[in-house]
Amino acid sequence: MKLTLIGHDRRFAVEQAVLNYFPKRDGGSAVVRLSESGRLASAVIEYGGKTAKGRAWSPPDTLPDGALRMAFYRAAKQIISPPPWGALTGVRPVKKAIELLDGGFSVTSELIRRYGVSPVRANMATDCAAAAVTLRERLEPKDIALYISIPFCPTKCAYCSFISSAVQSDRKLTSKYLDVLREEIELAGETVRHLGLRVKTIYWGGGTPAVLEPDELSDLLQRLYKAFPLDSLWEHTFEAGRPDALTPEKLRAAREGGVTRVSVNPQTLRQEVLDAIGRRHTPEQFFKAYRQASGFESVNTDIIAGLPGDDEKGFRDSLQKIISLEPANITVHTLARKRGSRVTLENTSACSAAEVAAMMDGAETLLRGAGYKPYYLYRQKFSEGGFENTGWSKSGSECLYNLCMMEELCSVLSLGAGGVTKWVGGNRIERIFHCKYPLEYIARRDIMKGKLTAFADFYGRSNE
Numbered sequence: 001m002k003l004t005l006i007g008h009d010r011r012f013a014v015e016q017a018v019l020n021y022f023p024k025r026d027g028g029s030a031v032v033r034l035s036e037s038g039r040l041a042s043a044v045i046e047y048g049g050k051t052a053k054g055r056a057w058s059p060p061d062t063l064p065d066g067a068l069r070m071a072f073y074r075a076a077k078q079i080i081s082p083p084p085w086g087a088l089t090g091v092r093p094v095k096k097a098i099e100l101l102d103g104g105f106s107v108t109s110e111l112i113r114r115y116g117v118s119p120v121r122a123n124m125a126t127d128c129a130a131a132a133v134t135l136r137e138r139l140e141p142k143d144i145a146l147y148i149s150i151p152f153c154p155t156k157c158a159y160c161s162f163i164s165s166a167v168q169s170d171r172k173l174t175s176k177y178l179d180v181l182r183e184e185i186e187l188a189g190e191t192v193r194h195l196g197l198r199v200k201t202i203y204w205g206g207g208t209p210a211v212l213e214p215d216e217l218s219d220l221l222q223r224l225y226k227a228f229p230l231d232s233l234w235e236h237t238f239e240a241g242r243p244d245a246l247t248p249e250k251l252r253a254a255r256e257g258g259v260t261r262v263s264v265n266p267q268t269l270r271q272e273v274l275d276a277i278g279r280r281h282t283p284e285q286f287f288k289a290y291r292q293a294s295g296f297e298s299v300n301t302d303i304i305a306g307l308p309g310d311d312e313k314g315f316r317d318s319l320q321k322i323i324s325l326e327p328a329n330i331t332v333h334t335l336a337r338k339r340g341s342r343v344t345l346e347n348t349s350a351c352s353a354a355e356v357a358a359m360m361d362g363a364e365t366l367l368r369g370a371g372y373k374p375y376y377l378y379r380q381k382f383s384e385g386g387f388e389n390t391g392w393s394k395s396g397s398e399c400l401y402n403l404c405m406m407e408e409l410c411s412v413l414s415l416g417a418g419g420v421t422k423w424v425g426g427n428r429i430e431r432i433f434h435c436k437y438p439l440e441y442i443a444r445r446d447i448m449k450g451k452l453t454a455f456a457d458f459y460g461r462s463n464e
């Protein structure tokens with residue numbers, strides 16, 4: 001979409017709105033203007049042969065970004081079907097719900113009234129805000145979360161842009177990576193002990209952590225428990241990921257090593273869809289892996305709405321089969337056309353926005369009917385239909401790491417390549433992005449050490 005800005009240079013704010021309502025960026029134009037006083041925003045959008053106008057006022061002493069987005073939204077909603085999140089842009093719509101809850105407002109009705117959020121999404125955000133506030137009350141200032149990245153996968157999925165290496169061809173690289181990770185576990189453990197911090201939740205993500213051999217996993221877990229103060233740990237998640245990477249020996253190593261929660265992710269239970277997205281496993285392999293994982297306190301499964309080759313009925317069947325297993329958590333993602341993924345590069349046709357909307361609304365009804373509640377959610381760029389990714393949980397089984405990380409309730413110390421370390425303290429949030437690639441992580445130990453020093457400095461400054 002061609003953008004013309006008049007009276008301001010808030011391009012980022014306007015582009016966020018464009019992405020939100022016209023994610024395919026397929027033509028059209030918009031003129032977005034700010035009055036001389038800086039308080040009246042207006043937008044004129046021309047798209048698909050239609051012209052629409054919107055206006056919004058900016059409250060005194062605030063940046064005009066909110067008014068610019070609202071003016072754009074008011075014009076856009078005359079052209080496209082009502083966006084599920086209304087005028088809310090950004091990754092974390094639940095932050096707004098938490099602000100409303102903290103302010104004593106009726107969250108659902110205010111999200112609908114102020115931002116045009118759909119009633120279903122407003123209800124979901126309200127549930128997620130309640131879960132975040134409940135956890136926030138349990139957390140102490142010295143509580144942190146720990147993330148460990150294993151950026152290797154058996155093969156690359158068609159919808160993924162994550163920087164992971166194929167483990168078979170990179171076995172030597174994996175082994176060097178684990179050497180540096182062992183070093184980092186030791187150094188990070190010393191830092192955490194020295195600062196008197198308490199690790200409350202651990203999450204192994206990737207990639208596919210289940211590519212680790214059982215002896216590698218046992219060794220890392222033993223080192224982890226030796227290095228870190230884990231006496232008051234609440235939960236320990238191993239995102240096993242793809243069923244084809246999982247074996248009973250690996251699960252045994254995880255269980256004996258202290259893992260309490262595993263994630264086994266089919267994404268769909270239709271063979272033709274699995275084939276279309278390049279996941280080399282069968283639905284039967286998922287069921288087998290799920291049965292093997294059933295000894296853990298909590299099991300999560302991921303499913304994606306809008307995959308190439310899927311349809312509403314097929315998606316519902318997959319979800320119903322997952323629900324019938326009664327996992328503690330089910331995470332429903334929306335397909336996002338990420339830059340660099342095969343579905344984007346090859347312009348693979350997937351479901352329409354209307355089909356995705358039917359899948360997501362159907363999922364909400366099915367999951368609530370089966371006793372699940374949403375507890376965290378986030379949005380991604382280029383998501384079909386502007387929908388979100390949502391973690392659903394049986395009561396009391398919410399993954400605390402997901403809540404801590406998404407709602408920025410405590411610091412997250414990340415180890416390995418591709419992660420983000422985030423310091424949360426007082427009213428401040430600071431981030432450090434790690435080396436993206438395993439090779440860079442191996443070669444640049446100085447960056448890893450610098451991160452740990454910066455982590456310690458942050459806590460030194462927060463105590464001043």
Ligand code: SF4
Pocket residue numbers: 152153155156157160161162164206207208241242
């Ligand atoms: S398993 Fe996950 S991280 Fe690995 S390629 Fe597939 S989607 Fe990407």
